Amino acid sequence: MDASLLSDLPAWQRLGGAHTAEEIAQxxxxxxxxxxxxxxxxxxxDAFLGDRLRDPGQLVIxxxxxxxxxxxxxxxxxxNAQWPAEVRAVHTTSLLTHPALYLRGDRPTxxxxxxxxxSSPESVAVVELVRDQVADARFLDxxxxxxxxxAKRGQGRNDTLSLLMPAASCDRAFAMTSSLSSMLLAALSVFDRAPWPQRVQRLLDLAGHxxxxxxGWDAAVGGLAQAAYTRVIYLGSGPLxxxxxxxxxxxxxxxGGRVLALANTPLGFRHGPKSTLNGDTLVVMLRSAQALSRRYEQDLLDELRGDGIAARVISVGPDGSDRADxxxxxxxxxxxxxxxAPLWLLMPQCYALQRSAALGMTPDNPFPDGTVNRVVQGVTIHPHG
Incomplete structure (x- = not known):
């Protein structure tokens, strides 16, 4: 297919990707x-969180x-860097299998x-697990x-606050796009130490960018997706x-797994994963805004471009003097x-959409046989204890 702009919804409707295109663009x-x-x-x-983030004994998962x-x-x-409380990320898929590594019954959580x-089985089960095993537990959904x-199970509970995103962010397509960026920015806003007007203004500024x-990127991403790369490697440091x-x-x-995609850090990539490079590989560096990180990233970009093994090496990120064609x-x-991060994610989202269509797939439903589903199915929740 020829590349279609995100705004060309009739074209994406014919290609089976109208929901995905619209949800990226929105x-x-x-x-x-x-x-x-x-x-x-x-x-x-503010009332729900109170002073808990100022308590070093508080655990936030x-x-x-x-x-x-x-x-x-x-x-x-x-x-975590902003508050005395301990803040960590643990996937539900790890909490369910190894709760003893992450939960303490006597620690406020x-x-x-x-x-x-x-409604994913793991999300619901983890809430019940924490409620059962932690004496002082609270829940922000x-x-x-x-x-x-x-949302339904948290209604009317004093220990739970449900923060609903804008209704249109509940993506209809298979892939999470606007739902992900909305929830990410919501979490950053809720837990930031800046005054609320400043946090809200950040969202408005990011929307304009x-x-x-x-x-600015739409047409170029569509052109990039026409190249028959069979491997894509994304690199990012720290939170990226x-x-x-x-x-x-x-x-x-x-x-549908027809393009192999891997992820690593710029420094970690040299420790073995660099062996995945070949002449059918696209490498995408997701650039940090931090000066120290950018130096490490630039070292690897120069190395990969000099090696000439990968088919193409590009970067996505804030404008700087080290940009390349x-x-x-x-x-x-x-x-x-x-x-x-939500700004840089726009490019990979558009690329995945365009690459799917270039392969003749239907991006809104890349698994029509139902082997992989929008909401995970087939999970058995086993009892703990």
Whole structure:
């Protein structure tokens, strides 16, 4: 197929990707809508959290499965660095199998659950697990679905607050796109130490930059997706390592695994994973806004381009003097990497959509046989104890 712009919804309708294209394109408007949601909910959130984040004995576990778990990984360290409380990311898929490694019955614990549908078996089971095993447990559910199990089970409970994302962020397509970026920015906003007006303004600023990124990158990403790369490697450092994992997952999901996608850090890549490079490989560096990180990233970019093994090596990130032809750059606001992650994620999302269509697949439903589902099925929750 010829590349289609995100705005060409009739074309994407014919290609079976209209929902995915629309949900990628709507993200800046979702961030603006999220600003209104948080402005309305901030007093309720402040009352629910109280002084718990100032207590070194408080444990905050950010959790989710798959893409929702990557949200937790992207934001946890940024939040942890701001507060005396211990904040960590643990996927629901690990909490369920090894609860003794993460939970202490006598330690006050806030479980922050991310869920697009809010109905995945692991998400629901982890809430019940923590409620059963921790004496002083509270629950903040950040979800896109008012009718999901998380939202419904939390109704009327003093120990639970449900923060609903803008309704349109509950993606209809298979892949998480606007749901992910909305929940990520919601978590950063809720747990930031800046005054609420400043947090809300960040969302509005990011929305404007997101619109410019989509308009400026759309056609170039479509052209890139026409090249028959069979391997894509995303690289990111610090919080952007989880962003790289999410970017790789989007390619795997939307191409039905026909394109192998991997993720690593710029420094870690040399320790073995570099052996995956061949002449059919696209390497994408997700650039940090931090000067020290950028130096390490640039070293590897220069090395990979000099080696000439990979078919193509590009980067995505804030504009800088070290840009090269074909890089996807944006004049970004001066914010920490987790806040900027949704901007850089726009490129991998668009690439996965376009690559799926180039392979003749239907991006809205890349698994028509039902072997992989939008909401995970077939999980048996086994008793603990």
């Amino acid at each position: 993200q800046p408007s979702m961030w603006t809508a999220l600003a209104d949601v948080l402005d309305t909910a901030r007093a309720r959130l 950010l959790t989710g499965a798959g893409s929702s778990g990557f949200i937790a990984e992207m934001v946890a360290d940024q939040i 806030l479980l922050v659950s991310f869920g697009r549908s809010g 950040i979800t896109c679905n008012a009718e999901g199990e998380l 997101g619109e410019r990124a989509l308009q 390592e989880a962003l790289a994992r999410e970017a790789a997952l989007k390619v795997l999901e939307l191409t 074909g890089d996807f750059v944006l004049a970004a606001p001066a914010l920490p990497d987790p806040w900027l």
